[in-house]
Amino acid sequence: MSAVLQETGVPPATARRTGEVILDLKKISLSFGGVKALTDISFDVREHEIRAIIGPNGAGKSSMLNVINGVYHPQQGEIVYRGVPRRGMNTYDAARSGIARTFQNIALFKGMTVLDNIMTGRNLKMKSNFLLQALYWGPAQREEMAHRREVEKVIDFLEIQHIRKTPVGRLPYGLQKRVELGRALAAQPEILLLDEPMAGMNVEEKQDMCRFILDVNDQFGTTIVLIEHDMGVVMDISDRVVVLDYGRKIADGTPDEVRSSQDVINAYLGVAH
Amino acid sequence: MYYREAGQFKTSYAADSRIFTIRQDRTGMLLLCLVAFVLVPLWASPYTFSAILIPFLIFSLAALGLNILTGYAGQLSLGSAAFMAVGAFASYNFVLRIPGIPVLLAFVLGGLCAALVGIAFGLPSLRIRGFYLAAATLATQFFVVWCMTKIPWLTNYSSSGVITAQQIVIFGYQFITPASKYLLTLAIVSAMALLAKNMVRSNVGRSWMAVRDMDVAAEVIGIRLMRTKLLAFAVSSFYCGVAGALYAYAYLGTVEPEAYNLDLSFRILFMIIIGGVGSILGSFLGAAFIVLLPILLNVIAHALSLPTSVASNLELMVFGALIIFFLIVEPHGLARLWQIAKEKLRLWPFPH
Amino acid sequence: MTNQTKESPYLSVNNIEVIYDHVILVLKGVSLQVPRGGIVALMGGNGAGKSTTLKAISTLLRGERGDVTKGSVMFDGQRIDHLTPNALVQRGLSQVMEGRHCFAHLTIEENLLTGAYTRRLSRRGLQDALDKVYHYFPRLRERRGSQAGYTSGGEQQMCAIGRSLMAQPSMILLDEPSMGLAPQIVEEIFEIVRDLNSKENVSFLLAEQNTTVALRYADFGYILENGRVVMEGEAAALASNEDVKEFYLGVSGAGRKSFRDMKFYRRRKRWLA
Amino acid sequence: MNFFFEVLIGGLLSGVMYALVALGFVLIYKASGVFNFAQGAMVFFAALTCVSIVNRFGLSLWFAVPITMAVMVLLGLAIERVVLRPLVNQPEITLFMATIGLAFFIEGLAQMLWGAQVQRLDLGIEDVPMESLLNTFNIVVSRFDVMAACICGVLVAGLAFFFSKTKIGRALRAVADDHQAALAVGIPLQHIWAIVWSVAGFVALVAGMLWGARNGVQFSLTFIALKALPVLILGGFTSVPGAIVGGLIIGASEKLAEVYIGPMVGGGIEGWFPYVLALLFLLVRPEGLFGERIIRRI
Amino acid sequence: QEQYVPLLSYRVGPYAAGGTGFYGGVIDYFNLVNMNGGINGVKLTWEECETEYNASRGVECYERLKTRNGGASLVEPLSTGIAYGILDRVGADKIPMTTLGYGRSDAANGKVFPYVFPLITSYWNQAAAMVKYLGEKSGGMDKLKGKKIVHLYHDSAYGKEPLPVLEEQAKQYGFELVKIPIAPPGNDQQSQWLQIRQANPDHVILWGFGVMNAVAIKTAQRNGFPREKILGVWWAGSEEDTTPAGDAAKGYTTMTFNTPGNYPVLDEIRNKVYAGGKGNLEDKTRIGSVYHMRGVTAAILSVEAIRNAQAKYGKGKTMTGEQVRWGLENLNVDAARQKALGAFDMFPPVKTSCEDHEGSGAVKVQQWDGKKWVAVSKDWVVGDKALTRKLLEESSAKYAAEKNIKPACLGAAS
Ligand SMILES: Nc1ncnc2c1ncn2[C@@H]1O[C@H](COP(=O)(O)OP(=O)(O)OP(=O)(O)O)[C@@H](O)[C@H]1O
Numbered sequence A: 001m002s003a004v005l006q007e008t009g010v011p012p013a014t015a016r017r018t019g020e021v022i023l024d025l026k027k028i029s030l031s032f033g034g035v036k037a038l039t040d041i042s043f044d045v046r047e048h049e050i051r052a053i054i055g056p057n058g059a060g061k062s063s064m065l066n067v068i069n070g071v072y073h074p075q076q077g078e079i080v081y082r083g084v085p086r087r088g089m090n091t092y093d094a095a096r097s098g099i100a101r102t103f104q105n106i107a108l109f110k111g112m113t114v115l116d117n118i119m120t121g122r123n124l125k126m127k128s129n130f131l132l133q134a135l136y137w138g139p140a141q142r143e144e145m146a147h148r149r150e151v152e153k154v155i156d157f158l159e160i161q162h163i164r165k166t167p168v169g170r171l172p173y174g175l176q177k178r179v180e181l182g183r184a185l186a187a188q189p190e191i192l193l194l195d196e197p198m199a200g201m202n203v204e205e206k207q208d209m210c211r212f213i214l215d216v217n218d219q220f221g222t223t224i225v226l227i228e229h230d231m232g233v234v235m236d237i238s239d240r241v242v243v244l245d246y247g248r249k250i251a252d253g254t255p256d257e258v259r260s261s262q263d264v265i266n267a268y269l270g271v272a273h
Numbered sequence B: 001m002y003y004r005e006a007g008q009f010k011t012s013y014a015a016d017s018r019i020f021t022i023r024q025d026r027t028g029m030l031l032l033c034l035v036a037f038v039l040v041p042l043w044a045s046p047y048t049f050s051a052i053l054i055p056f057l058i059f060s061l062a063a064l065g066l067n068i069l070t071g072y073a074g075q076l077s078l079g080s081a082a083f084m085a086v087g088a089f090a091s092y093n094f095v096l097r098i099p100g101i102p103v104l105l106a107f108v109l110g111g112l113c114a115a116l117v118g119i120a121f122g123l124p125s126l127r128i129r130g131f132y133l134a135a136a137t138l139a140t141q142f143f144v145v146w147c148m149t150k151i152p153w154l155t156n157y158s159s160s161g162v163i164t165a166q167q168i169v170i171f172g173y174q175f176i177t178p179a180s181k182y183l184l185t186l187a188i189v190s191a192m193a194l195l196a197k198n199m200v201r202s203n204v205g206r207s208w209m210a211v212r213d214m215d216v217a218a219e220v221i222g223i224r225l226m227r228t229k230l231l232a233f234a235v236s237s238f239y240c241g242v243a244g245a246l247y248a249y250a251y252l253g254t255v256e257p258e259a260y261n262l263d264l265s266f267r268i269l270f271m272i273i274i275g276g277v278g279s280i281l282g283s284f285l286g287a288a289f290i291v292l293l294p295i296l297l298n299v300i301a302h303a304l305s306l307p308t309s310v311a312s313n314l315e316l317m318v319f320g321a322l323i324i325f326f327l328i329v330e331p332h333g334l335a336r337l338w339q340i341a342k343e344k345l346r347l348w349p350f351p352h
Numbered sequence C: 001m002t003n004q005t006k007e008s009p010y011l012s013v014n015n016i017e018v019i020y021d022h023v024i025l026v027l028k029g030v031s032l033q034v035p036r037g038g039i040v041a042l043m044g045g046n047g048a049g050k051s052t053t054l055k056a057i058s059t060l061l062r063g064e065r066g067d068v069t070k071g072s073v074m075f076d077g078q079r080i081d082h083l084t085p086n087a088l089v090q091r092g093l094s095q096v097m098e099g100r101h102c103f104a105h106l107t108i109e110e111n112l113l114t115g116a117y118t119r120r121l122s123r124r125g126l127q128d129a130l131d132k133v134y135h136y137f138p139r140l141r142e143r144r145g146s147q148a149g150y151t152s153g154g155e156q157q158m159c160a161i162g163r164s165l166m167a168q169p170s171m172i173l174l175d176e177p178s179m180g181l182a183p184q185i186v187e188e189i190f191e192i193v194r195d196l197n198s199k200e201n202v203s204f205l206l207a208e209q210n211t212t213v214a215l216r217y218a219d220f221g222y223i224l225e226n227g228r229v230v231m232e233g234e235a236a237a238l239a240s241n242e243d244v245k246e247f248y249l250g251v252s253g254a255g256r257k258s259f260r261d262m263k264f265y266r267r268r269k270r271w272l273a
Numbered sequence D: 001m002n003f004f005f006e007v008l009i010g011g012l013l014s015g016v017m018y019a020l021v022a023l024g025f026v027l028i029y030k031a032s033g034v035f036n037f038a039q040g041a042m043v044f045f046a047a048l049t050c051v052s053i054v055n056r057f058g059l060s061l062w063f064a065v066p067i068t069m070a071v072m073v074l075l076g077l078a079i080e081r082v083v084l085r086p087l088v089n090q091p092e093i094t095l096f097m098a099t100i101g102l103a104f105f106i107e108g109l110a111q112m113l114w115g116a117q118v119q120r121l122d123l124g125i126e127d128v129p130m131e132s133l134l135n136t137f138n139i140v141v142s143r144f145d146v147m148a149a150c151i152c153g154v155l156v157a158g159l160a161f162f163f164s165k166t167k168i169g170r171a172l173r174a175v176a177d178d179h180q181a182a183l184a185v186g187i188p189l190q191h192i193w194a195i196v197w198s199v200a201g202f203v204a205l206v207a208g209m210l211w212g213a214r215n216g217v218q219f220s221l222t223f224i225a226l227k228a229l230p231v232l233i234l235g236g237f238t239s240v241p242g243a244i245v246g247g248l249i250i251g252a253s254e255k256l257a258e259v260y261i262g263p264m265v266g267g268g269i270e271g272w273f274p275y276v277l278a279l280l281f282l283l284v285r286p287e288g289l290f291g292e293r294i295i296r297r298i
Numbered sequence E: 001q002e003q004y005v006p007l008l009s010y011r012v013g014p015y016a017a018g019g020t021g022f023y024g025g026v027i028d029y030f031n032l033v034n035m036n037g038g039i040n041g042v043k044l045t046w047e048e049c050e051t052e053y054n055a056s057r058g059v060e061c062y063e064r065l066k067t068r069n070g071g072a073s074l075v076e077p078l079s080t081g082i083a084y085g086i087l088d089r090v091g092a093d094k095i096p097m098t099t100l101g102y103g104r105s106d107a108a109n110g111k112v113f114p115y116v117f118p119l120i121t122s123y124w125n126q127a128a129a130m131v132k133y134l135g136e137k138s139g140g141m142d143k144l145k146g147k148k149i150v151h152l153y154h155d156s157a158y159g160k161e162p163l164p165v166l167e168e169q170a171k172q173y174g175f176e177l178v179k180i181p182i183a184p185p186g187n188d189q190q191s192q193w194l195q196i197r198q199a200n201p202d203h204v205i206l207w208g209f210g211v212m213n214a215v216a217i218k219t220a221q222r223n224g225f226p227r228e229k230i231l232g233v234w235w236a237g238s239e240e241d242t243t244p245a246g247d248a249a250k251g252y253t254t255m256t257f258n259t260p261g262n263y264p265v266l267d268e269i270r271n272k273v274y275a276g277g278k279g280n281l282e283d284k285t286r287i288g289s290v291y292h293m294r295g296v297t298a299a300i301l302s303v304e305a306i307r308n309a310q311a312k313y314g315k316g317k318t319m320t321g322e323q324v325r326w327g328l329e330n331l332n333v334d335a336a337r338q339k340a341l342g343a344f345d346m347f348p349p350v351k352t353s354c355e356d357h358e359g360s361g362a363v364k365v366q367q368w369d370g371k372k373w374v375a376v377s378k379d380w381v382v383g384d385k386a387l388t389r390k391l392l393e394e395s396s397a398k399y400a401a402e403k404n405i406k407p408a409c410l411g412a413a414s
């Protein structure tokens, strides 16, 4: 249906190097009062892959991410992360064990500058205690500088040098999304959860964003779980796609398989692509 | 010379992370220190010291403490005077009961006691937020002052509950003259302000601000809410505690628990809001505003020889109106106003 | 369209300049017109000033410490830059703000009802208006009793659009209506736009990043960069412009390129050069 | 046992008086998400204006009350125009601070207009024990308190009706959530605020008259706000019924605590006990008993 | 020639009513003295500064005003908090401070507090006098045995101040002392009065301040507690405390250190000062009210001290603070002098010395008749001064030890 997709003649993403299953979600169910956000969902994520989650609005995609990094605790099911099964994550452990994410409704720290926002991403890697930091001297300062160097790499990578010292509240939406990605990247995560990173961007900006995501995936081998409504993007860059509808999984497979599934067409795409 | 950063290149991250990145600012700060430490003691009158500068510095310190908690960590509190009281009464007892203890150490210990109380009363902040928390911190205010009046041991069994701060002696030097007390206060306050500045520009500070701006997101990043909030309470109370001790030792001399009443808590809150929530400089500007403006209005009213009963009420009204006026002009406080002025100056003579 | 522009435009923005916070100059002289019954798209990259333009029109800027320092805005033949937003809604000009802005503590239905605040409706009339919105967005009917704060991003977006329809405006300023919506819904929303436009003669000014769709439904388009209008024209003309194609539609000479193949070094737009 | 009931009833009735003041806060919090620091000053201002009209111009209370009401409406309009309108969409804390400035201003204005003297207000309701109860059960219940409780009940019912049955009620909640969006959907923020501040002025007048009749019209009326705060946090900032229920709970438990726990710890615990109690409640329900749940979602 | 007095007044805030009355009285009397030609030709000048009853602002005012116009000759802050705040400073600045009926009771010891003068009476003497009065009322001190007295007090340093005296006397006379504190500000006292009703005491000592007083009187009425059994302190005994309580206050008695009534000096103030348009009170009917009369009393004693100092150091000269201090320490305003001033029996005769900066310790009991205060007894009541002397010696010695002060009399200024 979408004009863009109709014009495409692009070959599907070729199978790429992906590794072991790093995250395995088993029969996850989550409900809020009467609302069943997720029902009995199972899927896995392999190392180094780009895994997309798609589905209509309110299908439970964001809730899924929230379950993965411990913001929500599923009523049923099990999360196996790096071979360790658990009932649910908690946010701190998730962050510690290398899960970072961005949010659908931007969750940046509005009162801080871009640099500071990204620096918070390195919080878990900072060792010196607050007394040393208060003195801002010796090891504390050295540590601060070392992390600053890392963060500058992220800033360079995302090409946001010019807004380094701007308070994020003043930035336009698209740049805020980029900063949020930067904050997640600064943590050097193993799994990166991205919730609609390209919403509200025009094509050019989406192209940039895709490039960042692909580069992260290529260069650092970061596993990526991605929610996105732009089918062009999803079909082009993801390795495997899960489709949710009304809290249920209706399809799971390569972009091509998903694209041709009748269920998916009915529930989400509207028209065959 | 224009106020401008052009031509000032930073060649290291350390240079870029300085407190004042622009050379003119650094020179300005240096000059300010020079004035505060050298020129003021030479020129100021005892009145300026003991009625304006010393209370201004002490209030700045308390405001700084509250600003750490409210401005940086986002936990609105109406109990700062209580922490000041703890600091003062604890220091008093340390000096009283441990003969020969250095006064500065007593201040630090007093601050630590305040920090402990702060942690205890900070616990609810893990669940309670915003104005609910603010109202709940009033519990601290009333409870602590109540304890001070109820536990005679704390006031050394003085029949009226009033304590008389001991003489400040450091290395045998007695701080008696207003100028010497001023210098001592100034030294303590500047050192603590520097520490505070360092904290807020390094990881602790960023964690506080993250919790303030969006606690859920902060958690996801791996910031531990409990630790961060309680640390903010502790540090903030420490600052307030030391300020409280100075209030007793370097300013009033003799105090009753009532001196640390709700009114004082509110005044400190006013300071940070007027000065700028989440700004070290703002704490100082706010304290100056709240301390100086009534004095100024009082002087003006009497210079105009208004009838006294009218003058006092008019003062109150003008004070209220000015608060509103400043908020309308700049909701982020005097510190932000200052910043805007600097930004304009940097562009000057171009408008944008 | 051309004959419509001859008569005085329904909405016209004349050379406005906007400054935030007394120092940040954002719009540097923007002029645009929306004819009665027209659909006009406002496009441009992140931070170009689209949202600012819309807020300047609906006088919502004041709440964000922004100021229109030059120029004027005319609506239906009268200057409106000194009116309150509420007066504008009463005159039929309504805005859907970027980033949803639903009333989090109100239920979806209550949210919709507040949208009809300016209208004096009987209970019946209110119910009819509600039904109309529910007809457009069936998903909202399902979630009508949930607090808006707990609904998904897309549901909130629908709620925000539905809410402004409740006021039965004659002109709607839509800020990024497609953001965060499933492709199917995006298409539906634009159908609704077309529907209202043709059946009820509602005029639209849309700020939109999804240029492909926007140009498909709009009659006329403006492209904003850096606070200036850099290009304007009939939608069809814009859609066939080479630059627009490359930067906003993501198709260049050789047809659509896969997001995967975006090169690091590629042509960047330089409108101002 | 008799004594227990006496304390309990006394506490409940005091609680109603607290609730009366808390109501004013609730109104404004509902309408703008702002904690109105000036509420106490408004209570003082209203009472002082009313009583001064009676004393200076020799008018009867029946005239003075409507005149004062008109003054309070004017005050409400002025506050909306001068203070609130320029501060639309600003952070809560800014608005909170503005109300602090307002409190100073109103206090100064009241005393400048009417002087600092303590004045007496006689509503014609005698503050004596109800004979019948005293004789039959030997329980002391003040006639005045019962009367005040009735007035308060009527007021609460009226306000609750006003907020649940009119569209203004819904609009208010919308405004409290998001000023900007409220403006965008065409809610006339200015009218709403003017109305709400006027109603809050009316509530302040009622509270000021009742408290003034009890304690004398004097500056310390501004402090009764401190008694209203724990009521407010317990009941929830946004709930009219919450104010009354919170008032009853706080009133009763505070009196019982003072009488039964107080002597063990040296007494005078009424100052902090309600706050600690409210705090404990909050730990269980962080938004108060009837407050709107705080939505925290990402 | 001018003699300058800074006035740390408060005319806004919770205690404004008292502040306007008191400082109104002071200024009225100063004006009167000036109209009559000053003190041996030396005119009084003054400057006011609004303290809002706030210690910190009070200190600022003191510091600001103390060096004006050639230096302050004495201060009277009418606030315990401010008095504490400037306690050390007045000594260092050599400016005497008077604290009529409040502040540190032990400051009456001039050897330790050479610059502080709690003139006329202090809390301890008041408490002792209260017990004395209650004893006499019961028909002799021995009748107090077995009686029950409630001390209902403002839960602060102020309310706790008399406890040592009361406890001591309870032991001595064998009455039971029930202490009931009220959390400030005391807007609501239902539970306390229920407790009192339950305890059914013979007397209630009401040690209140501000709004607490009116509320106490009203709550007593509403709980059916007879107001005749309540005895207030002097900060609970002004028109501001009884007016709001209305009829409930009729018959209520309190301590005071002025005899209520009219005096020639007040008439003179009306006829000269107010007729000349220089009156300080907005409301003329407040002339002679409790706070106003206290202000006039404070002003009379100050003026007498200056006059006294002039007698020693040179008539018609401006006196320094040190010299005024001497004047205060050697004050003798006896009945004859009071008569001459048109203030006979308005306050007890005052005779100070280095050991006794209080100079009297006598108080009166007054009763509210529904419209005005009337004296209950003709005579001044004096409590057990030996006891209070003992307490103040102990307490001031402790202070001296804390502060490293060697107690000594200062004597005449150089
Ligand atoms: N905290 C919560 N409380 C109540 N209901 C919730 C909560 N979080 C999510 N829901 C509900 O669960 C369902 C799934 O929401 P979710 O945000 O996961 O959708 P989504 O797939 O991300 O949709 P979208 O594409 O619109 O963002 C929605 O109907 C939403 O209303």
Ligand SMILES: Nc1ncnc2c1ncn2[C@@H]1O[C@H](COP(=O)(O)OP(=O)(O)OP(=O)(O)O)[C@@H](O)[C@H]1O
Binding pocket: A169, A170, A171, A172, A173, A174, A175, A200, C020, C021, C024, C026, C044, C045, C046, C047, C048, C049, C050, C051, C052, C053, C064, C098, C209
């Ligand atoms: N409240 C504000 N204060 C300061 N600057 C602001 C504010 N709001 C927006 N700006 C600035 O104004 C410029 C234009 O912003 P605007 O939101 O209008 O862009 P936009 O075209 O809508 O972008 P997007 O597509 O990302 O929504 C941006 O550079 C932004 O940084």
Ligand SMILES: [Mg+2]
Binding pocket: A061, A062, A063, A104, A195, C152, C153, C154
């Ligand atoms: Mg989502």
Ligand SMILES: [Mg+2]
Binding pocket: A173, C050, C051, C052, C098, C175, C207
């Ligand atoms: Mg935008």
